[in-house]
Amino acid sequence: MLAANRLFACLAFSSLVLSNLAFAEKADQDKPIILEAEKVSVNDVQQIYDLKGQILLIKGSMVVTGEDGHIQVDPEGYEFVDVKGSSDTTASFRQRREGAADEYIQGRGTQxxxxxxxxxxxxxGDASLRRxxxxxxxxxxxxxxxEYDDITExxxxxxxAGTKPSDLPLARAILSPRRKATLEK
Structure with a gap:
Protein backbone atom coordinates (compact mmCIF):
# COMPACT_ATOMS: atom_id res chain seq x y z
CA MET A 1 0.00 0.00 0.00
CA LEU A 2 2.86 2.39 0.81
CA ALA A 3 4.41 1.76 -2.62
CA ALA A 4 1.05 2.48 -4.30
CA ASN A 5 0.79 5.74 -2.34
CA ARG A 6 4.30 6.72 -3.42
CA LEU A 7 3.43 5.93 -7.05
CA PHE A 8 0.26 8.02 -6.78
CA ALA A 9 2.23 10.90 -5.22
CA CYS A 10 4.79 10.73 -8.03
CA LEU A 11 2.07 10.71 -10.68
CA ALA A 12 0.27 13.60 -8.99
CA PHE A 13 3.55 15.47 -8.84
CA SER A 14 4.14 14.79 -12.52
CA SER A 15 1.18 16.98 -13.41
CA LEU A 16 2.45 19.88 -11.29
CA VAL A 17 1.19 23.28 -12.40
CA LEU A 18 3.23 26.43 -11.91
CA SER A 19 0.83 29.14 -13.02
CA ASN A 20 2.97 32.22 -12.44
CA LEU A 21 5.69 31.62 -15.02
CA ALA A 22 6.16 34.09 -17.82
CA PHE A 23 5.95 33.01 -21.43
CA ALA A 24 9.02 32.60 -23.64
CA GLU A 25 10.15 35.83 -25.21
CA LYS A 26 7.74 36.38 -28.10
CA ALA A 27 10.30 38.41 -30.05
CA ASP A 28 12.23 35.13 -30.57
CA GLN A 29 9.53 33.86 -32.96
CA ASP A 30 10.59 36.28 -35.72
CA LYS A 31 14.36 35.87 -35.31
CA PRO A 32 16.51 33.90 -37.76
CA ILE A 33 18.14 30.61 -36.72
CA ILE A 34 21.92 30.75 -36.44
CA LEU A 35 23.58 27.31 -36.66
CA GLU A 36 27.12 26.25 -35.88
CA ALA A 37 28.43 22.69 -35.97
CA GLU A 38 31.38 20.66 -37.17
CA LYS A 39 29.24 19.29 -40.00
CA VAL A 40 25.95 20.62 -41.40
CA SER A 41 23.81 18.92 -44.04
CA VAL A 42 21.04 21.03 -45.61
CA ASN A 43 18.06 19.85 -47.66
CA ASP A 44 16.62 23.19 -48.79
CA VAL A 45 13.68 21.63 -50.62
CA GLN A 46 12.39 19.73 -47.57
CA GLN A 47 13.73 22.32 -45.07
CA ILE A 48 15.70 19.71 -43.11
CA TYR A 49 19.01 20.45 -41.39
CA ASP A 50 21.22 17.75 -39.87
CA LEU A 51 24.06 18.81 -37.59
CA LYS A 52 26.98 16.85 -36.15
CA GLY A 53 29.56 17.82 -33.53
CA GLN A 54 29.65 20.81 -31.15
CA ILE A 55 26.25 22.16 -32.10
CA LEU A 56 25.28 25.70 -31.23
CA LEU A 57 21.80 26.80 -32.27
CA ILE A 58 20.69 30.38 -31.56
CA LYS A 59 17.28 31.89 -32.25
CA GLY A 60 16.84 35.23 -30.49
CA SER A 61 17.36 34.55 -26.78
CA MET A 62 17.03 30.75 -27.24
CA VAL A 63 20.32 28.83 -27.20
CA VAL A 64 20.52 25.04 -27.71
CA THR A 65 23.75 23.02 -27.58
CA GLY A 66 24.58 19.37 -28.17
CA GLU A 67 26.47 16.91 -30.36
CA ASP A 68 23.88 15.54 -32.82
CA GLY A 69 20.96 17.57 -34.10
CA HIS A 70 18.05 17.57 -36.50
CA ILE A 71 15.91 20.58 -37.40
CA GLN A 72 12.89 20.55 -39.66
CA VAL A 73 10.89 23.59 -40.70
CA ASP A 74 7.25 22.96 -41.64
CA PRO A 75 5.47 24.79 -44.52
CA GLU A 76 4.10 27.35 -42.02
CA GLY A 77 7.65 28.21 -40.90
CA TYR A 78 7.63 26.50 -37.48
CA GLU A 79 10.83 24.76 -36.39
CA PHE A 80 11.02 21.32 -34.83
CA VAL A 81 14.39 20.99 -33.08
CA ASP A 82 15.85 17.73 -31.76
CA VAL A 83 19.35 17.82 -30.24
CA LYS A 84 21.19 15.03 -28.40
CA GLY A 85 24.25 15.10 -26.22
CA SER A 86 27.10 12.63 -26.41
CA SER A 87 28.46 10.12 -23.92
CA ASP A 88 30.65 12.95 -22.54
CA THR A 89 28.30 15.94 -22.70
CA THR A 90 24.63 16.73 -22.24
CA ALA A 91 22.36 18.68 -24.54
CA SER A 92 21.26 22.05 -23.14
CA PHE A 93 18.54 24.66 -23.63
CA ARG A 94 18.32 28.26 -22.38
CA GLN A 95 15.75 30.96 -23.18
CA ARG A 96 14.88 34.36 -21.81
CA ARG A 97 11.35 34.66 -20.43
CA GLU A 98 8.90 37.39 -21.38
CA GLY A 99 8.31 39.82 -18.54
CA ALA A 100 10.92 40.16 -15.80
CA ALA A 101 14.17 41.65 -17.11
CA ASP A 102 16.52 38.79 -16.29
CA GLU A 103 14.29 35.71 -16.05
CA TYR A 104 15.44 32.58 -17.87
CA ILE A 105 14.48 28.95 -18.17
CA GLN A 106 17.32 26.50 -18.74
CA GLY A 107 17.56 22.76 -18.98
CA ARG A 108 19.93 19.86 -19.56
CA GLY A 109 19.51 16.22 -20.49
CA THR A 110 20.48 13.48 -22.88
CA GLN A 111 18.07 14.85 -25.47
CA GLY A 125 17.46 11.30 -19.90
CA ASP A 126 18.59 12.55 -16.48
CA ALA A 127 16.69 15.76 -17.19
CA SER A 128 16.85 18.96 -15.19
CA LEU A 129 15.05 22.26 -15.70
CA ARG A 130 15.53 25.51 -13.80
CA ARG A 131 13.84 28.87 -13.72
CA GLU A 147 7.95 18.48 -20.55
CA TYR A 148 7.24 22.18 -20.38
CA ASP A 149 4.25 23.58 -22.28
CA ASP A 150 4.85 27.30 -22.69
CA ILE A 151 1.28 28.02 -23.79
CA THR A 152 -0.46 26.40 -20.80
CA GLU A 153 2.55 27.09 -18.51
CA ALA A 161 8.26 3.24 -18.90
CA GLY A 162 8.11 0.13 -16.75
CA THR A 163 9.07 1.90 -13.53
CA LYS A 164 8.18 0.00 -10.36
CA PRO A 165 6.82 1.77 -7.27
CA SER A 166 9.91 0.59 -5.37
CA ASP A 167 12.05 2.72 -7.73
CA LEU A 168 10.39 5.96 -6.61
CA PRO A 169 10.86 8.86 -6.16
CA LEU A 170 12.05 9.54 -9.68
CA ALA A 171 10.97 13.18 -9.77
CA ARG A 172 12.08 16.03 -7.56
CA ALA A 173 11.20 19.72 -7.41
CA ILE A 174 12.37 22.75 -5.49
CA LEU A 175 9.75 25.48 -5.81
CA SER A 176 10.20 29.02 -4.52
CA PRO A 177 7.29 30.68 -2.76
CA ARG A 178 5.39 33.22 -4.85
CA ARG A 179 5.09 36.80 -3.65
CA LYS A 180 1.61 38.23 -3.06
CA ALA A 181 2.14 40.82 -5.83
CA THR A 182 3.00 38.04 -8.28
CA LEU A 183 -0.16 36.12 -7.37
CA GLU A 184 -2.40 39.16 -7.89
CA LYS A 185 -1.45 39.70 -11.55
Missing part, protein backbone atom coordinates in the same frame (compact mmCIF):
# COMPACT_ATOMS: atom_id res chain seq x y z
CA UNK A 112 16.33 18.22 -25.97
CA UNK A 113 13.33 18.59 -28.29
CA UNK A 114 11.50 21.84 -28.98
CA UNK A 115 8.36 22.21 -31.09
CA UNK A 116 7.96 25.90 -32.00
CA UNK A 117 4.40 25.32 -33.25
CA UNK A 118 3.07 23.90 -29.97
CA UNK A 119 5.74 25.65 -27.85
CA UNK A 120 6.54 22.44 -25.99
CA UNK A 121 10.05 21.77 -24.68
CA UNK A 122 10.89 18.14 -23.84
CA UNK A 123 14.05 17.10 -22.02
CA UNK A 124 14.78 13.39 -21.58
CA UNK A 132 16.24 31.68 -12.85
CA UNK A 133 15.71 35.34 -11.97
CA UNK A 134 18.82 37.53 -11.88
CA UNK A 135 20.88 34.32 -11.98
CA UNK A 136 19.23 33.04 -8.76
CA UNK A 137 17.36 29.75 -8.94
CA UNK A 138 13.64 30.11 -8.32
CA UNK A 139 12.40 26.65 -9.34
CA UNK A 140 14.18 23.42 -10.18
CA UNK A 141 12.82 20.13 -11.54
CA UNK A 142 14.66 16.83 -11.97
CA UNK A 143 13.50 13.56 -13.43
CA UNK A 144 13.84 11.17 -16.32
CA UNK A 145 11.61 13.21 -18.66
CA UNK A 146 10.47 16.81 -18.25
CA UNK A 154 2.65 23.53 -17.15
CA UNK A 155 5.48 21.21 -16.25
CA UNK A 156 5.18 17.44 -16.30
CA UNK A 157 7.84 15.13 -14.92
CA UNK A 158 7.45 11.46 -15.82
CA UNK A 159 9.43 8.32 -14.98
CA UNK A 160 10.67 5.88 -17.61
Missing amino acids: ISYNAKTEVLTIT LLNMQMLDQLQGWKI RYRVTPP
Whole structure:
Protein backbone atom coordinates (compact mmCIF):
# COMPACT_ATOMS: atom_id res chain seq x y z
CA MET A 1 0.00 0.00 0.00
CA LEU A 2 2.86 2.39 0.81
CA ALA A 3 4.41 1.76 -2.62
CA ALA A 4 1.05 2.48 -4.30
CA ASN A 5 0.79 5.74 -2.34
CA ARG A 6 4.30 6.72 -3.42
CA LEU A 7 3.43 5.93 -7.05
CA PHE A 8 0.26 8.02 -6.78
CA ALA A 9 2.23 10.90 -5.22
CA CYS A 10 4.79 10.73 -8.03
CA LEU A 11 2.07 10.71 -10.68
CA ALA A 12 0.27 13.60 -8.99
CA PHE A 13 3.55 15.47 -8.84
CA SER A 14 4.14 14.79 -12.52
CA SER A 15 1.18 16.98 -13.41
CA LEU A 16 2.45 19.88 -11.29
CA VAL A 17 1.19 23.28 -12.40
CA LEU A 18 3.23 26.43 -11.91
CA SER A 19 0.83 29.14 -13.02
CA ASN A 20 2.97 32.22 -12.44
CA LEU A 21 5.69 31.62 -15.02
CA ALA A 22 6.16 34.09 -17.82
CA PHE A 23 5.95 33.01 -21.43
CA ALA A 24 9.02 32.60 -23.64
CA GLU A 25 10.15 35.83 -25.21
CA LYS A 26 7.74 36.38 -28.10
CA ALA A 27 10.30 38.41 -30.05
CA ASP A 28 12.23 35.13 -30.57
CA GLN A 29 9.53 33.86 -32.96
CA ASP A 30 10.59 36.28 -35.72
CA LYS A 31 14.36 35.87 -35.31
CA PRO A 32 16.51 33.90 -37.76
CA ILE A 33 18.14 30.61 -36.72
CA ILE A 34 21.92 30.75 -36.44
CA LEU A 35 23.58 27.31 -36.66
CA GLU A 36 27.12 26.25 -35.88
CA ALA A 37 28.43 22.69 -35.97
CA GLU A 38 31.38 20.66 -37.17
CA LYS A 39 29.24 19.29 -40.00
CA VAL A 40 25.95 20.62 -41.40
CA SER A 41 23.81 18.92 -44.04
CA VAL A 42 21.04 21.03 -45.61
CA ASN A 43 18.06 19.85 -47.66
CA ASP A 44 16.62 23.19 -48.79
CA VAL A 45 13.68 21.63 -50.62
CA GLN A 46 12.39 19.73 -47.57
CA GLN A 47 13.73 22.32 -45.07
CA ILE A 48 15.70 19.71 -43.11
CA TYR A 49 19.01 20.45 -41.39
CA ASP A 50 21.22 17.75 -39.87
CA LEU A 51 24.06 18.81 -37.59
CA LYS A 52 26.98 16.85 -36.15
CA GLY A 53 29.56 17.82 -33.53
CA GLN A 54 29.65 20.81 -31.15
CA ILE A 55 26.25 22.16 -32.10
CA LEU A 56 25.28 25.70 -31.23
CA LEU A 57 21.80 26.80 -32.27
CA ILE A 58 20.69 30.38 -31.56
CA LYS A 59 17.28 31.89 -32.25
CA GLY A 60 16.84 35.23 -30.49
CA SER A 61 17.36 34.55 -26.78
CA MET A 62 17.03 30.75 -27.24
CA VAL A 63 20.32 28.83 -27.20
CA VAL A 64 20.52 25.04 -27.71
CA THR A 65 23.75 23.02 -27.58
CA GLY A 66 24.58 19.37 -28.17
CA GLU A 67 26.47 16.91 -30.36
CA ASP A 68 23.88 15.54 -32.82
CA GLY A 69 20.96 17.57 -34.10
CA HIS A 70 18.05 17.57 -36.50
CA ILE A 71 15.91 20.58 -37.40
CA GLN A 72 12.89 20.55 -39.66
CA VAL A 73 10.89 23.59 -40.70
CA ASP A 74 7.25 22.96 -41.64
CA PRO A 75 5.47 24.79 -44.52
CA GLU A 76 4.10 27.35 -42.02
CA GLY A 77 7.65 28.21 -40.90
CA TYR A 78 7.63 26.50 -37.48
CA GLU A 79 10.83 24.76 -36.39
CA PHE A 80 11.02 21.32 -34.83
CA VAL A 81 14.39 20.99 -33.08
CA ASP A 82 15.85 17.73 -31.76
CA VAL A 83 19.35 17.82 -30.24
CA LYS A 84 21.19 15.03 -28.40
CA GLY A 85 24.25 15.10 -26.22
CA SER A 86 27.10 12.63 -26.41
CA SER A 87 28.46 10.12 -23.92
CA ASP A 88 30.65 12.95 -22.54
CA THR A 89 28.30 15.94 -22.70
CA THR A 90 24.63 16.73 -22.24
CA ALA A 91 22.36 18.68 -24.54
CA SER A 92 21.26 22.05 -23.14
CA PHE A 93 18.54 24.66 -23.63
CA ARG A 94 18.32 28.26 -22.38
CA GLN A 95 15.75 30.96 -23.18
CA ARG A 96 14.88 34.36 -21.81
CA ARG A 97 11.35 34.66 -20.43
CA GLU A 98 8.90 37.39 -21.38
CA GLY A 99 8.31 39.82 -18.54
CA ALA A 100 10.92 40.16 -15.80
CA ALA A 101 14.17 41.65 -17.11
CA ASP A 102 16.52 38.79 -16.29
CA GLU A 103 14.29 35.71 -16.05
CA TYR A 104 15.44 32.58 -17.87
CA ILE A 105 14.48 28.95 -18.17
CA GLN A 106 17.32 26.50 -18.74
CA GLY A 107 17.56 22.76 -18.98
CA ARG A 108 19.93 19.86 -19.56
CA GLY A 109 19.51 16.22 -20.49
CA THR A 110 20.48 13.48 -22.88
CA GLN A 111 18.07 14.85 -25.47
CA ILE A 112 16.33 18.22 -25.97
CA SER A 113 13.33 18.59 -28.29
CA TYR A 114 11.50 21.84 -28.98
CA ASN A 115 8.36 22.21 -31.09
CA ALA A 116 7.96 25.90 -32.00
CA LYS A 117 4.40 25.32 -33.25
CA THR A 118 3.07 23.90 -29.97
CA GLU A 119 5.74 25.65 -27.85
CA VAL A 120 6.54 22.44 -25.99
CA LEU A 121 10.05 21.77 -24.68
CA THR A 122 10.89 18.14 -23.84
CA ILE A 123 14.05 17.10 -22.02
CA THR A 124 14.78 13.39 -21.58
CA GLY A 125 17.46 11.30 -19.90
CA ASP A 126 18.59 12.55 -16.48
CA ALA A 127 16.69 15.76 -17.19
CA SER A 128 16.85 18.96 -15.19
CA LEU A 129 15.05 22.26 -15.70
CA ARG A 130 15.53 25.51 -13.80
CA ARG A 131 13.84 28.87 -13.72
CA LEU A 132 16.24 31.68 -12.85
CA LEU A 133 15.71 35.34 -11.97
CA ASN A 134 18.82 37.53 -11.88
CA MET A 135 20.88 34.32 -11.98
CA GLN A 136 19.23 33.04 -8.76
CA MET A 137 17.36 29.75 -8.94
CA LEU A 138 13.64 30.11 -8.32
CA ASP A 139 12.40 26.65 -9.34
CA GLN A 140 14.18 23.42 -10.18
CA LEU A 141 12.82 20.13 -11.54
CA GLN A 142 14.66 16.83 -11.97
CA GLY A 143 13.50 13.56 -13.43
CA TRP A 144 13.84 11.17 -16.32
CA LYS A 145 11.61 13.21 -18.66
CA ILE A 146 10.47 16.81 -18.25
CA GLU A 147 7.95 18.48 -20.55
CA TYR A 148 7.24 22.18 -20.38
CA ASP A 149 4.25 23.58 -22.28
CA ASP A 150 4.85 27.30 -22.69
CA ILE A 151 1.28 28.02 -23.79
CA THR A 152 -0.46 26.40 -20.80
CA GLU A 153 2.55 27.09 -18.51
CA ARG A 154 2.65 23.53 -17.15
CA TYR A 155 5.48 21.21 -16.25
CA ARG A 156 5.18 17.44 -16.30
CA VAL A 157 7.84 15.13 -14.92
CA THR A 158 7.45 11.46 -15.82
CA PRO A 159 9.43 8.32 -14.98
CA PRO A 160 10.67 5.88 -17.61
CA ALA A 161 8.26 3.24 -18.90
CA GLY A 162 8.11 0.13 -16.75
CA THR A 163 9.07 1.90 -13.53
CA LYS A 164 8.18 0.00 -10.36
CA PRO A 165 6.82 1.77 -7.27
CA SER A 166 9.91 0.59 -5.37
CA ASP A 167 12.05 2.72 -7.73
CA LEU A 168 10.39 5.96 -6.61
CA PRO A 169 10.86 8.86 -6.16
CA LEU A 170 12.05 9.54 -9.68
CA ALA A 171 10.97 13.18 -9.77
CA ARG A 172 12.08 16.03 -7.56
CA ALA A 173 11.20 19.72 -7.41
CA ILE A 174 12.37 22.75 -5.49
CA LEU A 175 9.75 25.48 -5.81
CA SER A 176 10.20 29.02 -4.52
CA PRO A 177 7.29 30.68 -2.76
CA ARG A 178 5.39 33.22 -4.85
CA ARG A 179 5.09 36.80 -3.65
CA LYS A 180 1.61 38.23 -3.06
CA ALA A 181 2.14 40.82 -5.83
CA THR A 182 3.00 38.04 -8.28
CA LEU A 183 -0.16 36.12 -7.37
CA GLU A 184 -2.40 39.16 -7.89
CA LYS A 185 -1.45 39.70 -11.55
